Amino acid sequence: xxxxxxxxxxxxxxxxxxxxxxxxxxxxxNTPAISAIKGSMQxxxxxxxxxxxxxxxxxSRDGLVAVRDAAAVPLAQRQALNNLVAAENKxxxxxxxxIANGNQHPEWEPEIRATFAKRWADKAQGGWWVQDGxxxxxx
Amino acid sequence: MKHFYWALPAAxxxxxxxxxxxxxxxxxxxxxxxxxxxxxxxxxxxxxxPAAPAGExxxxxxxx
Numbered sequence: 001x002x003x004x005x006x007x008x009x010x011x012x013x014x015x016x017x018x019x020x021x022x023x024x025x026x027x028x029x030n031t032p033a034i035s036a037i038k039g040s041m042q043x044x045x046x047x048x049x050x051x052x053x054x055x056x057x058x059x060s061r062d063g064l065v066a067v068r069d070a071a072a073v074p075l076a077q078r079q080a081l082n083n084l085v086a087a088e089n090k091x092x093x094x095x096x097x098x099i100a101n102g103n104q105h106p107e108w109e110p111e112i113r114a115t116f117a118k119r120w121a122d123k124a125q126g127g128w129w130v131q132d133g134x135x136x137x138x139x
Numbered sequence: 140m141k142h143f144y145w146a147l148p149a150a151x152x153x154x155x156x157x158x159x160x161x162x163x164x165x166x167x168x169x170x171x172x173x174x175x176x177x178x179x180x181x182x183x184x185x186x187x188x189p190a191a192p193a194g195e196x197x198x199x200x201x202x203x
């Protein structure tokens with residue numbers, strides 16, 4: 001009798017963990033908050049793209065953008081560039097948190113951030129700079 | 140002695156509940172990231188433009 005209880009509870013827990021794995025197989029990104037952040041980033045991209053190409057700004061391994069080579073930008077433009085980078089990173093941080101929250105898993109934020117960091121780097125155009133484990137690399 | 144065995148299901152079910160919290164759908168997250176990046180960088184539009192030095196075009200484009 002005792003053995004039956006043990007085997008039964010073992011099977012139950014296996015079933016439960018299996019169904020848990022299947023239940024969470026999708027990521028929701030169509031929330032108003034995510035769309036708003038995406039729109040803001042999309043309109044900023046045209047301003048940032050020249051800095052990506054010149055190497056002034058690169059994609060850091062934490063899923064953000066960073067001023068890599070301020071010397072590539074005329075002194076008069078540097079403050080504007082810093083503001084642009086700060087605004088972009090604010091959006092990116094909000095985006096990662098919002099995806100995690102929107103999927104009822106705030107604790108997923110670091111994994112979502114890491115996934116984005118990898119995909120930004122993979123999809124970056126030739127000539128753009130990305131940060132890997134050892135440092136900045138030109139694609 | 141028999142009471143001890145009633146604690147066992149609880150002990151076994153607890154890790155199962157933790158599984159729900161730690162499971163991260165990596166493949167789905169990657170697809171979601173790709174969709175957002177394509178939107179932000181407008182990669183779909185840029186495909187037509189001549190300035191597309193990236194050798195590989197985005198592989199997965201499940202346009203809704």
